[in-house]
Amino acid sequence: MREQTQRATHDRPDGKHWGRNSMTEMAESLPVADRLARDIRAMLISGELKPGQRLSEAAFSERLNVSRNSLREAFRLLTKEGLLQHEANRGVFVSVPSMSSIIDIYRVRRLIECGALLKAWHLHPAVRTMRQAVEAAKSCRLRSDWQGVGSANMTFHAAVVDLSDSARLNAFYAGIAAELRLGFGLLGDPEDLHSPFIDMNDEIVTLVENNRSAEAASRMGDYLTLSERVILKAFEKTL
Amino acid sequence: MREQTQRATHDRPDGKHWGRNSMTEMAESLPVADRLARDIRAMLISGELKPGQRLSEAAFSERLNVSRNSLREAFRLLTKEGLLQHEANRGVFVSVPSMSSIIDIYRVRRLIECGALLKAWHLHPAVRTMRQAVEAAKSCRLRSDWQGVGSANMTFHAAVVDLSDSARLNAFYAGIAAELRLGFGLLGDPEDLHSPFIDMNDEIVTLVENNRSAEAASRMGDYLTLSERVILKAFEKTL
DNA sequence: AATGTCAATATCGTTGAACAATCTTTTAAT
DNA sequence: ATTAAAAGATTGTTCAACGATATTGACATT
Numbered sequence: 363m364r365e366q367t368q369r370a371t372h373d374r375p376d377g378k379h380w381g382r383n384s385m386t387e388m389a390e391s392l393p394v395a396d397r398l399a400r401d402i403r404a405m406l407i408s409g410e411l412k413p414g415q416r417l418s419e420a421a422f423s424e425r426l427n428v429s430r431n432s433l434r435e436a437f438r439l440l441t442k443e444g445l446l447q448h449e450a451n452r453g454v455f456v457s458v459p460s461m462s463s464i465i466d467i468y469r470v471r472r473l474i475e476c477g478a479l480l481k482a483w484h485l486h487p488a489v490r491t492m493r494q495a496v497e498a499a500k501s502c503r504l505r506s507d508w509q510g511v512g513s514a515n516m517t518f519h520a521a522v523v524d525l526s527d528s529a530r531l532n533a534f535y536a537g538i539a540a541e542l543r544l545g546f547g548l549l550g551d552p553e554d555l556h557s558p559f560i561d562m563n564d565e566i567v568t569l570v571e572n573n574r575s576a577e578a579a580s581r582m583g584d585y586l587t588l589s590e591r592v593i594l595k596a597f598e599k600t601l
Numbered sequence: 602m603r604e605q606t607q608r609a610t611h612d613r614p615d616g617k618h619w620g621r622n623s624m625t626e627m628a629e630s631l632p633v634a635d636r637l638a639r640d641i642r643a644m645l646i647s648g649e650l651k652p653g654q655r656l657s658e659a660a661f662s663e664r665l666n667v668s669r670n671s672l673r674e675a676f677r678l679l680t681k682e683g684l685l686q687h688e689a690n691r692g693v694f695v696s697v698p699s700m701s702s703i704i705d706i707y708r709v710r711r712l713i714e715c716g717a718l719l720k721a722w723h724l725h726p727a728v729r730t731m732r733q734a735v736e737a738a739k740s741c742r743l744r745s746d747w748q749g750v751g752s753a754n755m756t757f758h759a760a761v762v763d764l765s766d767s768a769r770l771n772a773f774y775a776g777i778a779a780e781l782r783l784g785f786g787l788l789g790d791p792e793d794l795h796s797p798f799i800d801m802n803d804e805i806v807t808l809v810e811n812n813r814s815a816e817a818a819s820r821m822g823d824y825l826t827l828s829e830r831v832i833l834k835a836f837e838k839t840l
Numbered sequence: 841a842a843t844g845t846c847a848a849t850a851t852c853g854t855t856g857a858a859c860a861a862t863c864t865t866t867t868a869a870t
Numbered sequence: 871a872t873t874a875a876a877a878g879a880t881t882g883t884t885c886a887a888c889g890a891t892a893t894t895g896a897c898a899t900t
Contacts (some may be wrong), residue, residue: 393689394854395677419881431670431853434882438634438674442681444769450632451862451881469767473716526709530683534773633883658852668884673853690852690891 394428398436401426406445406456407540409547413458417446443537461594466527467542468590472583474535475519478526482570491521491568499506499560511556512546515537518563522582525570549596559589633667637675640665645684645695645759646779648786656685682776684783698784706781707829711822713774714758718818721809726761730760731806738799750795751785757802761821764809788835798828813832 392400405411423433437454457463457540482489495518502510516539523535524565549555549597562585637830644650662672676693679685685693695700721728734757755778762774788794801824808817 402781420879430881431856432854435674435677439677453863453881466769469765470769473767473770474763477712477716526712528705528706528712530705530709532710538769563718563776579825593627659850667850670885671883691893692852 367515372466394432395435395439398426399426399439402436402440403443403445403540406440407547413456413544413548413596415456417454417456419453433560443547444541447498456537457541457544459541459548459597461597463541464593464597467538467545468586470538471519472586473527474531475586476579476582478531479566479570480575482525482575482578484571484573484575486523486525486527488524489523489567489570492518492563495521496560496564496567499556499563503560504559506553506586508551508553508556511560512551515541515556516558517562518567518596522566545593546599548600549593555592555596559585562588602716632825633671634674634678637665637667637672638678640673641679642682642684642779645679646782647784650695652695652783652787654695656693657694658692683780696780696783698780698787698836700836702780703784703829703832703836706777706784707825709777711757711825713765713770714761714825715818715821717762717770718805718809718821721764721814721817723812723814725764725766727760727763728809730763730808731757731802731809734760735799735803735806738795738802742796742799744794746759747790747792747795748801751790752803754795755782757806761805768788784832784836788832794831794835796823801827 402411412415417437419430419437423430426433430563437446437448441448441454445457447457449452457559481540498512499511499518519534520532522541523531546555562581563592566578566581566585569575569581641650650656654766656676658669658672658676662669665672676685676687680687680693684696685781686696695726735751738750738757741747741753759774759778763771785794801820805817805820805824808814808820
């Protein structure tokens with residue numbers, strides 16, 4: 363509810379107001395800090411902002427055309443999400459994924475994803491989303507679109523969590539996934555980082571569809587150990 | 602890495618600096634927004650701030666001797682935690698727990714706490730914490746200190762989550778627990794809201810100590826269904 | 841009396857500037 | 871080269887201002 367798109371009857375004389383940066387952009391209804399958080403988050407997972415990099419308040423607020431205050435609100439949000447790190451009187455930095463953070467994240471994933479699968483109901487709407495994600499991934503693989511494969515993979519696992527029917531769990535997992543992508547960014551999107559997992563996902567969703575939840579959960583456990591190992595392996599090379 | 606405790610060799614001449622408001626208070630090194638968030642969080646779980654209540658920026662910033670900007674940063678943090686709710690152009694309100702939010706929270710608890718127990722190791726340090734919390738609760742019960750029982754209960758379940766050895770899971774659970782306490786606030790701390798659960802906790806930790814994790818997890822499932830039912834029951838009366 | 845309209849008022853949303861505190865870099869001295 | 875002091879840059883926090891939106895209250899209409 364509550365739309366907000368009547369504007370007019372004002373016609374202020376100064377012409378600099380609504381001009382963001384690029385033209386043809388007038389929606390953007392949400393508060394500035396939230397929009398900033400979303401945009402910066404996107405820059406983080408796209409790799410445009412690299413781990414360890416310092417984010418100067420002055421530079422960023424000018425670049426994004428917002429006040430320092432608003433920017434700081436966004437920084438605080440992202441810091442709480444774990445994507446940024448705050449050092450007193452020194453500024454905020456892009457979090458650098460470490461072995462221990464990867465391990466921690468996979469502990470979370472194992473608990474949540476396996477737990478969700480274990481009690482999954484085979485007619486849950488999320489199952490359909492899982493299936494679609496798998497098919498999309500396959501399709502992308504044919505086109506060697508590894509970025510697309512990675513994206514479909516994220517969708518798949520988010521759908522797994524959604525099996526639990528918990529808004530809080532979904533939100534939490536979204537944050538975890540974003541943090542993990544920060545780690546992926548360091549490794550690029552090579553074929554063998556995603557491709558082998560498509561078939562495991564397929565197996566898993568098939569098991570769920572056939573109401574064999576326990577086996578699905580077990581298979582997910584295998585998936586996660588394998589995935590974790592691949593990432594840690596690729597990780598220690600960059601060390 | 603990077604500790605932050607060398608400071609000195611500065612000794613600035615002006616003496617008015619660290620005086621906050623009341624005297625005899627000189628530590629408080631953390632940023633204002635974080636301190637605010639902590640304090641307001643305390644007011645929320647103590648019931649000093651009641652669900653549904655609106656928190657005026659002007660009034661609160663004056664009362665706490667901080668600027669509106671700093672207060673807004675804290676509000677944003679607490680909103681992300683789910684303790685406050687933000688309505689555009691209307692302000693922030695203390696979240697009012699609902700049936701659906703209680704149910705959601707218990708879904709989270711079941712998944713996380715049972716999952717953590719299922720793979721618990723009987724020599725994990727957290728087991729000791731669990732045992733101590735149970736004994737503390739018993740001791741409080743003898744003294745009819747139901748507030749203390751509730752507190753010990755919180756400690757117990759936090760320790761259960763800590764069995765998973767995941768910093769992120771611990772942090773997430775802390776938020777969930779705070780949100781749940783918001784709901785408790787509406788119900789007071791009567792004996793029969795906490796007392797019957799002390800023995801179940803005892804059972805659970807005993808099972809873990811004897812390396813019978815699966816049974817412990819199952820028992821925790823019982824605990825949670827029961828606890829949820831009690832709360833929902835007490836809840837629909839206030840409706 | 842109930843309802844709808846419109847101005848008056850209070851708040852939020854966001855910004856920009858200001859200043860103290862602290863970190864970093866440069867410069868100077870031993 | 872090492873250390874100390876001064877200069878410069880950045881963060882931490884506050885304040886004041888103003889547009890936009892919501893709420894309140896007065897007033898008119900049915």
